[in-house]
Amino acid sequence: MILYRLSLRHLRLLPLALLCSFTVFAQTAALTGQVSDDSGAIVPGAKVTLSGPAGVVKSGVAANDGSYAFRGLPVGRYSVLAAAPDLEMAQPVTIALHPGTQSLTLRLAVARTSQQITVHSDAGPSVSTESSNNASALVLTGEDLEALPDDPDDLQADLQALAGPGAGPSGGAMFVDGFSGGELPPKESIREIRINQNPFSPEYDKLGYGRIDIFTKPGTGKIHGNIGWNFADQIWNSRNPYAAEKAPLLLNESENSASGPLSKRASFTLDLEYHAVNNGAIINALTLNPQTLNPEAFTGTSLTPQRRFRISPRVDYQLNENNTLSLRYTFTKSDIQDFGIGAFDLSSRGYRVQNVYNTFQATETAVIGTAINETRFQYYRWANQSTPNNEDPEIQVLGAFNGGGSQTGRSSDLQNNFELQNYTSLLHGAHSFRFGVRLRGTVENNISQKNFGGTFTFSSIDSYRLTELGLQQGLTPDQIRAMGGGASQFSMNAGIPGISVNQTDAGLFAGDEWRAAPNFTVNLGVRYETQTNIRDHFDLAPRVGLAWALGGRQNQSPKTVLRAGFGMFYDRFALTNLITAQRYNGVVQQQYVVTNPNFYPIIPAVSSLAGNQSSQVIQQVDANLRAPYVMQTAVSLERQLPKKMTLAVTYTNSHALHVLRTDVINAPLPGTYNPSIGTGGIYPLGGAQPIFEMTSSGVFNQNQLITNVNSKLNSQISLFGFYVLNRAMSNSDGLITSPANPYNFNGEYGPAALDIRHRFLAGGSINTKWNVRFSPYVILQSGAPFDVTTGNDLYGTTLFNSRPGIATDPSRPGLVQTQYGLLDPNPIAGEQIISRNYGRGPGLMTVNLRVGKTIGFGPRRESASSSSAPAGLRTGVDPTAPGGMRGLFSSPNTDYRYSLTIGMSARNLLNHTNPGQIIGNIQSPLFGRANQVAGTLNGEGFSENASNRRLELQIKLSF
Secondary structure, three states: OHHHHHHHHHHHHHHHHHHHHHHHHOOOEEEEEEEEEOOOOEOOOOEEEEEOHHHOEEEEEOOOOOEEEEEEEOOEEEEEEEEEOOEEOOOOEEEEEOOEEEEOOEEEEEOOHHHHHHHHHHOOOOOOOOHHHOOOOEEEOHHHHHOOOOOHHHHHHHHHHHHOOOOOOOOOEEEEOOEOOOOOOOHHHEEEEEEOOOOOOOOOOOOOOOEEEEEEOOOOOOOEEEEEEEEEEHHHOOOOOOOOOOOOEEEEEEEEEEEEEOOOOEEEEEEEEEEEEEEEEEEEEEEEOOOOOOEEEEEEEEEEEEEEEEEEEEEEEEOOOOEEEEEEEEEEEEEEEEEOOEEOEOHHHOEEEEEEEEEEEEEEEEEEOOEEEEEEEEEEEEEEEEEEOOOOOEEEEOOOEEEEOOOOOOEEEEEEEEEEEEEEEEEEOOEEEEEEEEEEEEEEEEEOOOOOOOEEEEOOHHHHHHHHHHHHHOOOHHHHHHOOOOOOEEEEEEEOOEEEEEEEEEEEEEEEEEEEEOOEEEEEEEEEEEEOOOOOOOEEEEEEEEEEEEOOEOOEOOOEEEEEEEEEEEOOOOHHHHHHHHHOOOOOEEEEEEEOOOOOOOOOOHHHHHHHHOEEEEEEEOOOOOOOEEEEEEEEEEEEEOOOEEEEEEEEEEEEEEEEEEEEEOOOOOOOOOOOOOOOOOOOOOOOOOEEEEEEEEEEEEEEEEEEEEEEOOOOEEEEEEEEEEEEEEOOOOOOOOOOOOOOOOOOOEEOOOOOOEEEEEEEEEEOHHHEEEEEEEEEEOOOEEOOEOOOOOOOOOOOOOOOEEOOOOOOOOOEEEOOEEEEOOOOOOOEEOOOOOEEOOOEEEEEEEEEEEEEEEEEOHHHHOOOOOHHHHHOOOOOOOHHHHHHHOOOOOOEEEEEEEEEEEEOOOOOOOEOOEOOEOOOOOOOOEOOEOOOOOOOOOOOOOOOOEEEEEEEEEO
16 A cells, blocks of 8 residues: 555656656757758758857758758757758858757758868768767768769679678668668669668668668759760670680660759659670589580580660659658669579570569658658569570489579569558657658569479489480489489479469557757667568567767767667568468479489379379468567767778677578488488378478577778768678578478577678778779678588488588498598488588678769859859869860869769779689589679679679760
């Protein structure tokens, strides 16, 4: 009873305590508003700087809707100034701030070059306690953005490298104007790129470390445009080290853009691109000599024509003083012929891939007092079609070559994706609230005839050679198998090709950035997520962030900030996984597998496979599957250094539970199958069917120490870089991972695919004499792990992921000597089985460099002629140069109406050989080596890796 009375008394005092706290918060001021140009169009990305009493200086960047906000300001008189590329304010605006929130609209006009350069020279990285201003983030605008590759495939690869390995087991996520999915926009339409910013915001569903946010440009008040052309040819490029001769390469890319006003309240942008790339595919395999049937190395090149067309208009319209509307549409069509050739895949395996993308985005922004509300909608439609060049059966010889036809079949996929967001930002005293909801839905119609023609799999080139020799000599299948030949497996799919599925997910969040003290900020938030198609419907993700500014005096901003944060982040169960489970349920389609088939090279009828000759593989989703999630903790120390540099040292710990993987259940019991003895066709399953079950039984642990350095020395030099010390362990790398032994999971916990111990990246932009700009980009990293396998299916799972044992008896036949010791492909009792991802590949080194020179010509801009600055300072020209040559030395921010930029981009400038995926099959003659260069295809399948070092000539006319 006494406790009850005390609690009741405390509750009665709670309103008074809240009133007192709000009174304290109200002693600070907040300034909000929007930045627009003289035509009334909003100006996203404008830099807003305010100076106030006691030496207070703050700067920020206007949001996508042109809005800006400063919180926790001491009351007093302030000077506010905004600037953007080609835009400026004639003079600062003075405003007296009182307790509470006030609003101020900032208008920009066409800038004078001399003033614009001054703004850039003052811009530099800084530290503060604001959650969106963490020094470990990388914000690319202006010259830093211009330094990135023009080629969209190279741009995507570099952005993923910039995101680093901190994104957990699911990798980095990319968002365009706040939308998930969709396409990477053309570089000319990008206004700003932010990486790893505000990592513990409850607005994010994906990990903040590794998140890439891309914001596109709005229209401008005057007509501007760019006409660009990129060209590359194999003549000036180096030979691919995995090809005996130089592979063909011809690259022609046209990238054009225009921007301008439509009316006093509307503006537009338009991007138009066409890419024509004839890339050389490099085949590096081990085949049989047609005459002697002896194994021999085979290298060859094959031409892969690639075409892509893209058009993307955007319209921005100011509905009224407080409401703006942005509409953007993108249409992309790509066509790749002879895709799928290269590495082990011979030229007969080629097929055609066609993609059509349609993306529509609409964003409405409303400023309501101190609140800003954003409503966003995206419709994304993707149509894909695959057509094989021939539909012959496939022949897989593990670790040697893949021949026959492509078993992609005549397949197609149609996705309709919808996304609706509504987010609100609200200032109240020392609090900045943000809350909202996101709804997403996907409807997919998929037609697949994958492996309808059948696939023969041989465990090694020796078994394939003996099989061909036996057939040449007229031996029976049993005689061929007795001499060590014969296929290890035959698989074939049949049934109904088409399937239709859908999925919906929702996310709600609320967060509060509380300026608890002038030098201390607290961020609290929570996110709730749910989705259809799994039973897990209550995924709660708390987020916490703290920022404490150390030191600092009354007239001096602090130079050190200590941050700490914790958050839970969920991954959605992808719709493509549901398609796999519903298709291969044994009813819609059947996956027949015959072990040690005795009918090679004859393809049996499906009716015979449906009998006792084969087992049918079933795929399903675990009824108790849960959404994977990562619990991430981070502590960082940020320091403002001299010469406009910042240093951030961050430690992160990531612990993931319910990581997806595929378990094989209902496999043969141990001891029921001896791989050294042929069974004449099937495993003794006793009528059972192998079941591949998608489960959430995996774990992931990662520790990282990340050091970031950002520097804006002056308007001519901008540099950034990071070093990461990383350790990542797991028992799964996703649904592609299945335990090697379905009855013994020992050894499954080992290095994760992300376990790259050391990674260093540096880049930037350096403007030298005569305004020749150099943009280096360097990546160094240690080797990635790879799985070491036997090339056999030792446990009757129909997979060939069994791992060897460390031999205890050197006299046993068939042992393989490797750099990891003497390994046994048929391990016996007492031998230690090596763990998952036991191997380690070589390190990688990439040095890219972009060099460009801008020449101004034509009539001068009117704004330049009105400047009182000397001509050389106003235009960046050499005052001693003859009048006719003055424009040849102008900077990219030239005062001339036209400019021509000529440059050269070098990928892998030092011609260093970076091996691709390492071959882990110990029975392959190529074990421990790669047969292709490093590099991944983009989402459409485009590739430009025919040459080890690629040089691209780049020309751009701007007006």
